Amino acid sequence: MTETQNSELLTYEAVKAGGQRVVPSMDFLRLRWFFKGSIEVSIHVLEDATDSTSAQTPYQITVATSTPDGQAIQQVQQHVISSSSISDLPISSIEVRLADLNYWEERWEDAHRPEESCSAIWIDDGPEGERKAIQCCGEDRPYLNSPIPSLTVKASKEPKPFVTIHDFITAVHPWMSALEDDIRHSRGVIRGTPVPKKANLFVHNSSLSPLRTIDDLGQSPATVAYGRRNVAAMTTRIRDGTSPA
Numbered sequence: 001m002t003e004t005q006n007s008e009l010l011t012y013e014a015v016k017a018g019g020q021r022v023v024p025s026m027d028f029l030r031l032r033w034f035f036k037g038s039i040e041v042s043i044h045v046l047e048d049a050t051d052s053t054s055a056q057t058p059y060q061i062t063v064a065t066s067t068p069d070g071q072a073i074q075q076v077q078q079h080v081i082s083s084s085s086i087s088d089l090p091i092s093s094i095e096v097r098l099a100d101l102n103y104w105e106e107r108w109e110d111a112h113r114p115e116e117s118c119s120a121i122w123i124d125d126g127p128e129g130e131r132k133a134i135q136c137c138g139e140d141r142p143y144l145n146s147p148i149p150s151l152t153v154k155a156s157k158e159p160k161p162f163v164t165i166h167d168f169i170t171a172v173h174p175w176m177s178a179l180e181d182d183i184r185h186s187r188g189v190i191r192g193t194p195v196p197k198k199a200n201l202f203v204h205n206s207s208l209s210p211l212r213t214i215d216d217l218g219q220s221p222a223t224v225a226y227g228r229r230n231v232a233a234m235t236t237r238i239r240d241g242t243s244p245a
């Protein structure tokens with residue numbers, strides 16, 4: 001690690017506000033992160049983030065072992081990258097937002113064009129007589145009465161003082177899994193229907209917040225492989241310091 005480990009760590013937001021470069025770490029870029037239930041079945045680790053076809057191993061496994069006195073127990077083990085920083089520079093915390101939820105309202109407007117629909121329901125919105133559609137085609141406007149969800153992930157400090165991959169995964173995986181229906185809704189607005197469960201949903205590792213997801217609905221294996229090669233190419237640029245912050 002660099003000297004930054006010894007000095008006071010900043011939050012992700014403070015590092016960005018200070019104009020410093022903060023990108024996903026090379027180990028974070030190795031994650032192959034799906035939403036198929038538990039962390040054990042959903043997340044794998046690529047041998048080499050710059051090679052999209054390199055071998056993958058599970059991020060977390062449960063192994064049967066025994067105590068010194070011979071009692072059989074189950075032990076949960078994480079991949080060695082679990083204690084790596086999620087980012088380069090390391091950070092003390094990060095407020096995670098999801099790109100799909102950030103864009104949901106805008107996508108809803110684009111898809112519905114409520115001003116052209118006789119079925120839209122409007123409310124007054126602003127002193128200048130502005131109005132806002134709160135429902136169209138029987139569908140409510142997203143986040144009308146609630147803020148867009150976000151999640152603050154803090155460094156657990158042990159074993160490392162910065163936000164580790166394990167800090168991030170253990171907080172973000174259950175949170176995103178609970179929001180999965182909304183993510184599929186947002187991704188499906190333009191397509192006219194939510195992205196169905198039969199399509200895989202997975203994290204695009206290019207940014208930490210807003211965190212992007214992609215899906216493979218209607219994509220051939222060749223198209224998915226092409227997307228994976230693009231991520232690997234982006235990984236090479238991040239490694240070489242030639243990517244934008």
Ligand SMILES: [Zn+2]
Pocket residue numbers: 111112113114117136137138
């Ligand atoms: Zn509509």
